[in-house]
Amino acid sequence: MKDKRITLSHGAGGRLSHDLIEEYFVPCFDNDPLRALDDSAVIPVQSGQANRLAFTTDSYVVKPLFFPGGDIGRLAICGTVNDLAMAGARPLGLTASFILEEGLSLEDLKQVLVSMKGAAAEAGVAVVAGDTKVVEHGAAEGLYITTAGIGQIPDNVTITSAQAKPGDAVMVSGPIGDHEIAVLMARGEFSLQGEVESDCAPLNSLVQAMLKVCPAIHSLRDPTRGGLATVLWEIAQASGKGVVVEEGAVPIRKEVKGVCDLLGFDPYYLANEGKLVAFVPEKEAAKVLKAMQKHPLGKEATVIGKVTLGNPGKVLLHTPIGGHRLLEPLSGEQFPRIC
Numbered sequence: 576m577k578d579k580r581i582t583l584s585h586g587a588g589g590r591l592s593h594d595l596i597e598e599y600f601v602p603c604f605d606n607d608p609l610r611a612l613d614d615s616a617v618i619p620v621q622s623g624q625a626n627r628l629a630f631t632t633d634s635y636v637v638k639p640l641f642f643p644g645g646d647i648g649r650l651a652i653c654g655t656v657n658d659l660a661m662a663g664a665r666p667l668g669l670t671a672s673f674i675l676e677e678g679l680s681l682e683d684l685k686q687v688l689v690s691m692k693g694a695a696a697e698a699g700v701a702v703v704a705g706d707t708k709v710v711e712h713g714a715a716e717g718l719y720i721t722t723a724g725i726g727q728i729p730d731n732v733t734i735t736s737a738q739a740k741p742g743d744a745v746m747v748s749g750p751i752g753d754h755e756i757a758v759l760m761a762r763g764e765f766s767l768q769g770e771v772e773s774d775c776a777p778l779n780s781l782v783q784a785m786l787k788v789c790p791a792i793h794s795l796r797d798p799t800r801g802g803l804a805t806v807l808w809e810i811a812q813a814s815g816k817g818v819v820v821e822e823g824a825v826p827i828r829k830e831v832k833g834v835c836d837l838l839g840f841d842p843y844y845l846a847n848e849g850k851l852v853a854f855v856p857e858k859e860a861a862k863v864l865k866a867m868q869k870h871p872l873g874k875e876a877t878v879i880g881k882v883t884l885g886n887p888g889k890v891l892l893h894t895p896i897g898g899h900r901l902l903e904p905l906s907g908e909q910f911p912r913i914c
Contacts, residue, residue, distance in 0.1 A: 583908065583911045584906065584907040584908050586800075586908075586911070587800060587801065587905065587907060587908030587909075587911065588799065588800025588801030588802075588805055588846075588904075588908075589800075589801050589805060589844075589904040589905040589906060589907065589908060590903070590904040590905065590906050591906060591907070592800070592801070592904075593809075593904060596612070611735060611736070611737070611813075612736070612809075612813070613661070613662065613735055613736055614631060614657075614658035614659075614661045614662065614796065614797070615629035615630060615631040615658050615659050615661065615662040615664060615726070616629065616630050616631065617629055617662055617728065617735075618630055626727075626730075627727070627728040627730075628664070628725055628726065628727060628728065629659050629662040629663075629664035629725070629726045629727075629728055630723070630724070630725050630726075631655060631658040631659055631723065631724050632655070632721065632722070632723035632724075633651075633654050633655055633658065633721070633722060633723075634719065634720070634721040635647050635650050635651045635654065635719065635720045635721070635722070635914060636716075636719050636912055636914075637650055637758060637912060637913060637914055638716060638758075638762065638912040639758075639761055639762060640683065640687065640717050640718055641683075641686075641761070642757050642758045642761035642773055643757045643760070643761060643770075643771065643772040643773060644753075644754075644757055644772030644773030644774065644775055645690070645757075645772075645773045645775035645848070646686070646687055646690050647687060647718060647720055648686075648687035648688060648689075648690040648691035648694070648720065649690045649691065649693070649694045649775050650773075650775055650848060650914060651671065651691065651720040651721075651722045652669065652691050652694035652695050652698065652702075652722065652777065653694055653698070653775050653776055653777045653778075653848055653849065654722070654799065654848060654914065655669055655722040655723065655724040656669070656694075656698040656700060656724065656777040656778070656779050657777065657778045657779070657797045657848075657849075657851075658724070658797070659724050659725075659726035659779065660726075660777075660778050660779040660781075660782040660795070660797075660851075661734070661782075661795040661796055661797055661851065662726070662728060662734055662795075663728050663729065663732035663733075663734045663782065663786060663792070663795070664726030664727055664728045665726050665727050665729075665779065665783070666698060666699070666700040666724055666725075666726040666779060667700070667725050667726055667727055668700060668701060668702075668703040668704075668724070668725055669695065669700055669701070669702045669703065669722055669723065669724045670702065670703065670704040670705055670706075670722065670723045670724075671691065671702050671704075671705040671720060671721070671722050672705060672706040672707070672708075672720070672721040672722075673705070673706070673707045673708070673718065673719070673720055674708050674709075674710060674715050674718065674719040674720075674721075675707060675708065675709045675710070675715070675718060676709075676710055676711075676712060676713070676714060676715035676716065676717050676718065677709060677710065677711055677712040677714075678712045679717050679718055683717070683718075684718070687718065687720075694777060697776070697777050698777035698779055698780075699779070699780075700724075729786070729790070731790045732786060732790050732792075734792055734793065734794060734795050735794065735813070736794050736796065736809060736810045736813035736814065737794075737813040737814050738793040738794055738814065738854070739793055739794050739810050739811070739813075739814035739816050739818075739854045739882050740793055740814075740816070740854075740856065740882060741816060741882050741883060741884045742856070742857040742881065742882060743793055743794075743854045743855060743856060743857060743881065743882040744854075744855050744856075744857055744860035744863075744864075744878050744880075744881055745807070745818060745820065745852065745853070745854055745878065745879055745880040745881060745882065746852070746853045746854075746855060746860070746863070746864060746867070746876060746877065746878050746879065747798075747803065747825065747826065747850060747851070747852050747853075747876065747877065747879050748778075748781065748850050748851045748852075748853075748867055748872060748873045748875070748876045749774070749826060749849075749850050749872070749873065749874070749875040749876060750774075750826040750827055750828045750831070750850075750875060751798065751802065751803050751825065751826065751827055751831075751842060751843070751845060751847055751850060752802070752827060752828070752831040752835070752842045752845035752846075752847065753771055753772065753773060753774040753828065753831060753847065753849075754773040754774050754775060754845075754846050754847050754848040754849070754913065754914075755802075755845040755846040755847075755909075755910055755913050756771045756830070756831045756834050756835075756845065757771045757772050757773040758773065758910075758913045759834070759910055759913075760834070765838065769830045769833070769834070770830065771828070771830045771831060771834070773848060773849070774847055774848055774849035774850055775848040775849050776848070776849035776872055778797065778849065778850075778851055778872060780870070780872070781851070781867065781870045781872045781873050782795065782851070784866050784867070784869070784870050784873075785853065785863050785866055785867060785873075787866065788859075788862045788863060788865075788866045789855060789856070789859040789862065789863045789866075791856055791859065792853060792854070792855055792856075792859075792863070793854045793855065793856065794810050794814070794852075794853070794854035795851055795852070795853050795854075796809070796810065796851065796852050797847065797848075797850065797851050797852070798846070798847050798850060798851075798852055799846050799847060799848060799914055800846050800913070800914060801844060801846070801904055801905070802842075802843055802844040802845045802846055802847065803825070803843050803844075803845075803847075803852065804841075804843040804844050804890065804902040804903070804904070805844065805904045805905075806852055807820065807852065807890045807902060808889075808890050808902060808903055808904055810852075810854065811887075811888050811889060811890050812888050814882075815887050815888060816882050816883065816884065816887055816888075817882065817883040817884065817885050817886035817887055817888070817889055817890075817891070818880060818881075818882055818883070818889070818890045818891070819880050819881055819883055819886075819890075819891050819893055820879050820880035820890065820891070820892050820893065820902070821879060821880055821893050822892050822893060822894050822895060822900075823895050824877060824878065824879040824880070825843070825879050826875055826877060827842050831845070840909050840910070841909065843892070843902060844905055844909055845909070846913045846914055848914065849872065853867075854882060857881075860878065864876055864877075864878060880893075889901060890902040890903070
């Protein structure tokens with residue numbers, strides 16, 4: 576933390592984000608649920624493993640407010656539902672807090688609220704409380720949303736980043752990078768043409784389908800800010816294991832790859848809002864993959880790698896020519912304000 580001021584890179588989900596959390600937030604609020612640094616804090620309601628709750632919160636400042644495949648409202652609902660789902664939790668209720676900028680169109684606000692209602696219905700959860708504040712024109716770029724959610728974790732499910740085991744199959748539920756490229760193209764800052772839509776979707780029903788055939792899934796993460804590379808690195812760090820990914824197995828749409836090639840972006844660091852990464856015991860991998868592919872949000876799921884004892888704490892990308900590339904979090908960011 577050589578820079579004594581916050582920069583946009585501190586919000587990119589990469590190494591600076593990680594350092595900020597580790598050096599400032601964790602020491603200040605230090606407790607066991609927070610220290611795990613998973614997407615949702617697991618809170619025991621009673622002694623032991625029974626009646627555990629997952630609780631999460633997140634803020635959304637995406638620019639622009641509307642983009643192909645979604646908007647800030649759908650993003651807020653799906654993001655919070657997905658953080659609960661990554662702990663294996665069934666969502667019980669959400670709250671939503673709105674920072675409204677003076678001059679925001681009421682028609683735009685209504686469109687966002689209707690979108691949130693639809694996303695919540697998809698996830699089978701209600702927005703049960705909320706708050707609104709209004710700030711001066713120029714202070715919020717239209718609208719910011721903060722959502723929080725609480726969910727219940729089944730007694731036979733324990734999913735954390737630290738549980739990855741040697742031999743685990745590493746799976747992704749579909750092509751990566753769609754959300755960030757959709758937002759980038761919606762900004763109109765580049766002369767790009769193409770039809771890329773955000774993958775923004777609530778993943779809780781997909782996770783429940785996976786847990787139905789394998790309650791012993793070790794780790795789940797949704798690769799949002801920082802993308803696939805960052806969440807794989809975080810799980811490798813938390814578990815002390817190595818991860819090897821086959822480059823040729825990682826699904827990337829040709830449109831996304833084309834934009835990355837043109838602008839020099841790395842698809843492994845692009846944000847997603849409707850994909851998950853799963854670490855599954857090797858002997859259970861085939862049936863979990865089959866369950867994923869039967870679900871509409873997992874029909875393009877595939878195995879992309881495995882967990883190893885070698886190279887602890889590191890992620891290696893095995894290239895088609897036989898070499899290896901080290902995947903680590905970026906110090907900065909490829910593209911700000913994408914969620």
